[in-house]
């Protein structure tokens with residue numbers, strides 16, 4: 001089997017960073033080690049000088065041709081970011097990201113400066129973690145025999161786990177055909193109809209969106225196993241657990257069988273959303289933080305109804321889980337292929353938490369899908385997970401997706 005476990009940090013190593021000491025002692029050392037790869041990243045991404053103010057300290061990172069210059073103060077910065085000590089400590093240790101701080105409005109930059117800050121994120125990781133920013137041409141896709149891989153390949157239950165595992169490790173996604181029966185999907189769709197009236201805006205168990213016809217629609221039913229015995233059975237079936245075992249990393253559903261955990265979410269994708277979020281634009285699931293502690297977890301999308309170019313479908317960037325790049329955006333330089341994943345009822349899509357993906361808004365027909373995750377084995381408290389979860393759960397109230405007619 002082919003591992004997708006890329007974790008490089010442990011929660012037991014997390015500390016509250018003292019900004020003064022880190023900026024004076026650690027940052028110059030890190031720049032000495034990683035300045036060259038970081039400056040390559042700034043050239044690729046077109047980064048401008050970044051100023052950071054935290055406590056009474058301030059500094060600017062200035063990209064030069066073969067190095068990053070560290071300067072005290074922010075007078076030469078093109079973008080200045082003000083951070084509190086916890087947010088600074090979170091950024092340094094890869095617990096929160098510029099995107100999570102912006103979504104929670106902890107930082108509230110004008111749009112142009114927000115994008116300038118986002119560009120720095122892969123470079124900041126290069127400085128601190130020594131991980132180079134993705135360069136065009138670096139990633140290829142091979143079969144186990146060394147030939148080129150068909151990125152549109154799908155698998156059935158008859159295919160071998162080894163072959164499926166290889167494809168997942170290369171591409172970061174899977175399309176599993178006919179994984180569940182149409183009858184089971186019809187039962188679950190009925191259960192969704194019955195459950196929707198039991199959810200209400202602000203209940204902490206659902207996301208909502210307004211559509212152009214003026215309706216307030218429940219678009220995400222969380223804790224959905226509590227509403228459907230069929231779903232409870234599905235989560236315990238061998239063919240669901242088979243997916244968790246594919247990389248051989250010990251992934252599990254991390255569900256105790258109760259109704260009190262959010263084991264699976266059922267999504268309705270309406271047409272014409274004008275407020276709130278139903279169809280997420282390009283992102284990695286780790287774009288809100290904790291990449292180096294949790295990646296890669298596995299997200300499974302079960303097509304309760306099929307998905308195509310008219311009903312909205314998942315799209316992924318092949319190989320993006322192997323690349324240090326902006327986790328919320330497709331930069332024009334990115335050379336990795338975008339692959340659409342149309343599905344039929346009962347098919348399953350799989351993507352890694354590090355794989356860039358988005359869901360196209362439906363234009364002609366609504367669709368239904370359920371999402372559940374498998375996580376890597378983990379002991380103890382996940383530092384900052386509560387901060388990230390709060391950002392995710394409040395996102396539909398604070399951010400609206402672009403109207404569907406503006407997206408392709």
Ligand SMILES: [Fe+2]
Pocket residue numbers: 280283284285357
């Ligand atoms: Fe996602």
